[in-house]
Every structure is written in C-alpha cells, then in structure tokens.
Amino acid sequence: MSFGNDPAVPAHTAPGTSLTAARRARELARTVSGPAVDVLVVGLGATGAGAALDAAARGLSVAAIDAHDLAFGTSRWSSKLVHGGLRYLASAQFDVAHESAVERGVLMERTAPHLVGAQPFVLPLTPLVSRGQAALAWAGFRAGDGLRLAARTARATLPVPRRLSAVETRHLAPAVRGTGLRGGLLSWDGRLTDDARLVTALARTAAGRGARVLTRVRALELTGSGARVRDELTGEEGEIRARAVINASGVWAGGLVDGIRIRPSRGTHLVLRSGLLGPLPAGLHIPVPGETNRFVLVLPQDDGRVYVGLTDEPFEGGVPDVPEVPESDVGFLLDVLASALDVPIRRDDVAGAFAGLRPLLDTTPATRSASAPRTADISRRHAVLTSPDGVITVVGGKLTTYRRMAEDAVDTAVAAHGLGAGPSPTAALPLVGAASPRILAALRAPHRLVRRYGTEAPAVHALGARDPRLREPVLEGHPVTRAELLWAVRQEGALDESDLLDRRTRIGLVPSDRTTALEAAREVLGETLGSR
Numbered sequence: 001m002s003f004g005n006d007p008a009v010p011a012h013t014a015p016g017t018s019l020t021a022a023r024r025a026r027e028l029a030r031t032v033s034g035p036a037v038d039v040l041v042v043g044l045g046a047t048g049a050g051a052a053l054d055a056a057a058r059g060l061s062v063a064a065i066d067a068h069d070l071a072f073g074t075s076r077w078s079s080k081l082v083h084g085g086l087r088y089l090a091s092a093q094f095d096v097a098h099e100s101a102v103e104r105g106v107l108m109e110r111t112a113p114h115l116v117g118a119q120p121f122v123l124p125l126t127p128l129v130s131r132g133q134a135a136l137a138w139a140g141f142r143a144g145d146g147l148r149l150a151a152r153t154a155r156a157t158l159p160v161p162r163r164l165s166a167v168e169t170r171h172l173a174p175a176v177r178g179t180g181l182r183g184g185l186l187s188w189d190g191r192l193t194d195d196a197r198l199v200t201a202l203a204r205t206a207a208g209r210g211a212r213v214l215t216r217v218r219a220l221e222l223t224g225s226g227a228r229v230r231d232e233l234t235g236e237e238g239e240i241r242a243r244a245v246i247n248a249s250g251v252w253a254g255g256l257v258d259g260i261r262i263r264p265s266r267g268t269h270l271v272l273r274s275g276l277l278g279p280l281p282a283g284l285h286i287p288v289p290g291e292t293n294r295f296v297l298v299l300p301q302d303d304g305r306v307y308v309g310l311t312d313e314p315f316e317g318g319v320p321d322v323p324e325v326p327e328s329d330v331g332f333l334l335d336v337l338a339s340a341l342d343v344p345i346r347r348d349d350v351a352g353a354f355a356g357l358r359p360l361l362d363t364t365p366a367t368r369s370a371s372a373p374r375t376a377d378i379s380r381r382h383a384v385l386t387s388p389d390g391v392i393t394v395v396g397g398k399l400t401t402y403r404r405m406a407e408d409a410v411d412t413a414v415a416a417h418g419l420g421a422g423p424s425p426t427a428a429l430p431l432v433g434a435a436s437p438r439i440l441a442a443l444r445a446p447h448r449l450v451r452r453y454g455t456e457a458p459a460v461h462a463l464g465a466r467d468p469r470l471r472e473p474v475l476e477g478h479p480v481t482r483a484e485l486l487w488a489v490r491q492e493g494a495l496d497e498s499d500l501l502d503r504r505t506r507i508g509l510v511p512s513d514r515t516t517a518l519e520a521a522r523e524v525l526g527e528t529l530g531s532r
Helices: 021-031 046-057 086-090 094-111 131-150 166-172 195-208 250-255 327-338 399-417 437-442 447-466 482-491 497-504 511-529
Strands: 037-042 062-065 116-124 162-164 184-192 212-214 217-223 226-231 237-247 265-273 283-287 295-300 305-309 350-358 382-386 392-396
Touching: 021 212, 037 046, 037 226, 046 062, 046 195, 046 237, 046 399, 062 195, 062 217, 062 237, 086 094, 086 131, 094 116, 094 131, 094 184, 094 399, 116 166, 116 295, 131 184, 131 283, 162 166, 166 184, 184 195, 184 283, 195 212, 195 399, 195 497, 217 237, 237 399, 250 350, 250 392, 265 327, 295 327, 305 327, 327 350, 350 511, 382 399, 392 399, 437 447, 447 482, 482 497, 482 511, 497 511
Parallel strands: 037 062, 037 237, 062 212, 116 283, 237 392
Antiparallel strands: 116 184, 162 184, 217 226, 226 237, 265 305, 265 350, 283 295, 295 305, 382 392
16 A cells, blocks of 8 residues: 655645534535435444545545534444454354454554554453463464454564563553463554544545535434435524435434334443553453453553443443443443452542443344343344335444445445446545554654644644644643644534544543633634634
C-alpha cells in the first residue's frame, strides 16, 4: 500500500474532509426535499460511517444521517481493541475468525496505522490458572498467530507470542500478585487509540469523497426510497429521497424496520486512574475464575487512565441513548481483578464506568425459552437483510469488521437497485491522517498527537504555537489541550460540549473530569461557533 511518493506528507487537512457547522447547514439544505441521492445511510457509528465511505468511494452520491453525533452509540463503548478473531476459533466460527484477522491487518497496515497499533498482553499464570487452562490458552495464542499468518499480516506488525518467566511477568505487569506466580503468556493484538476517533476519521474521509455527513438529523420513518427526517437542532421536518437506503443504526435498527429483532448484549468497562496500578508496560488478560475461555482485560491508556472490562450480559427492555452501568457489573470486574492483583482496587477507586450494547441479531424463536443461549454464545457474524419495501439493514458483527459489513451492505444496495458502481476500494483506501509508520515517526509533533491525528498532528500542534492559550491542558493531569477542542470544532464536526468531551476526546468518561473541563469546552465553542 502506498501512502504517496512525497515523504513529507502534507500536515494540513486533506481537501473536503473538514466537517463544520456551516457545512452541515449547507448540505442539509441541499439534501432535504432535494434531488434523490444514490444512497442514504442511517446511523453514523463505525458501520454506518464505513458504509458512507464505501458508497462514496465507488462514486455514488451519499447522504449519511444520525440522530445524535458521530460514534454516539455502541462504537464509542468498545474495548478499544481490534481483535484478530481468537475467541471465535474456540467456538468453531472459523469464517468469523479469519475475517476478523484480515480486517485487523487492513486497519493496521493500510487504512489506519496511525490509529491502530500492536498491543502486548500478559496472561499471568497465577495459582487460579490450572496447567490445563494455561496449555489451552497457549494453544489459542499459537492458533491466533496462525490467523495472523493466514491473513498475511506481517510479523513486524504483530510479534510472535511467547512464554514468560515469573520475573519477566512481574516486569511487564508489576501489579500482578507474585505469590505462587509460575510465569505468564505474552500475546499481541490490535489496539485502537480510540474507537470514536476511528469513526470520526471514517466520516471525514467519506466527506472528502463527497458524502454529506449530517449529524443531529433523526430518521422518523424509513422506506425503500428515502426517509422522513427531523433536524434535531431546529425541529424542522422534511424528506430525503434516495435510490437505496441502508439502515446501520445498530441496537436501534429494529425500531426503524419491522421484522428486525436485536438481542443486545451489555459490555461494561471500568475506568481507573493509572496511578493505582503503577506502570503497565503491557495490558493484562486475567482469566475469569470458573470460566474456560473468558478473560477480563486491563488496558492502559495514554491519558493517565486504565480501562478494565468487559462483561457480556443480556440486556432487556427499551434501548437507552446512554446505557447505565449496573453495580453487579462493577462488582464482577473488581472481583476478577482481586483474583490476580497485589494492589487492592476498591469501589471508591473506580473513577468512571461505561457500558455499550452490542447489536446482536436475535435468531432464536420468537417465543423464547429458558434454554435461549447466553449473549456471550451468540455468533458475532453480521447479516445484511432486505425488508419487503427495500430497506437494507446491516446488523451483528463487531467493530473490527465494520469495513466488511459496510462493503456487504453497499454491495447489496448496488445489486438490488442497479446502481452504477464497481467493487469496493476501501481495503486499500487510507483514512484521514493515515501514512506509513516511517512517515508518521518523522512528523514534528508529540507522539500522543500522532497516535490520534496522524499526518494532521503537526497542524493540531501548530495551533498552540500561534496562541499560547491553546497549549494549555483542558484540565490538570490530563493531556488534552484546548487546541484539540478547537480542532474538533473546526475540522471534526463537533457542535456542542458533549461532542467535545464525550466523543472527540474521552474526558467525559470520568464524571469529575468532565465537570472540570466543561468551562473550557464552552469557551472554545463560544469563540469558534459564535464568531461565524
């Protein structure tokens, strides 16, 4: 994959990729009650933004809408990992495992190497991990390396798994209890800098290809030829006409199209301050006591926080905008941590928590019995379904395979509606900010910014050089600066404080931090949007 011949990839914004309030207003006016677009995408999570990019990259005219913001739903609540499909081997879902490994390689080596890198994980062999369990885990990690090979992902991208001595294990995971420790197993997987930033990059890349990315536009009713919509900022209603409609609204998909049954699964994460656990050169796989093939992940972040997750519990009832975290999930994750760590983590140490709902397709009989499978056992295969009136719905799957899900949905739209478009080019299409590792390493910007903005990092960094106030952190002890908030408003479509604090940055994952940063967010919005 070539990222361009010029070693000095421009650090400025790629043409047409800026998402602003003014652009939204212009394109919304053109779209509502205007000429029909080729494809209307409903939902701007990873799959919806991916579908918008896929269709636009094939030369189709595209409008993509969301009732809220980019990555408002499930796509901001993931484990921030790009999995290679290891867990699916254990349940004999070989096609899903291979697809996951392939898509992981696409992200790491071609489309988003600035956002996805290799993450080491240590599985400590504590007294609670039997030798049989250790042998099974080791066989799984070796099989995972086989998946990497089958997917043609380079060894330089994902190193080989290996066994660790007890001393090496404590070096990579100092918080692990040393008593009875037999050693550890080191494995590697893909890690996203941030899931919401991936969605933002997808949406901006789609916009650069001509897609109209319209947040705060709610679909009230879908048909095979368009949607009745409402601008959530003004309350005005209208129609968007389209030759094909793709419903990529995730856990809300069944509310827009009859006959779609979603069985959500809740995944909960805790947010800890990194000082609690000390240095963490690697993440941790902590086996869940009593389970054969289930782990809790401990994943250090670059903002002074650590994520601990995740649960896999069925969710019943109406789907909320923001899922609540039940105390039972918090207690479960703390209990698993206590089984392996020397450091006591108490309930008061939990700085924040978040839960996401996986949009799993319910294939059980309409009348469920007590023998209905656990959500943890439901296949993560995705499905593309077409309603009697022609609405195409894409459901299931997972964050790692968003690109393949989007491609399949657009393939269906092209075939069903006779749209003039060729095959998907997205497996080789770099997202905004992407470049080769060599070019990324040579950028004159802090490494943390390069991991978040890629080739645009120098432009973000330069904002602070022109205005010293913009170099200031938004809150003490957190690396995000006012320059990043300004960039989010000018380039990434942020319209309010929640966009800035909860999605363009993740400050809002800790409620007390969010409260402290709120004033800075309001000042940036007032100075930027108010001046237009």
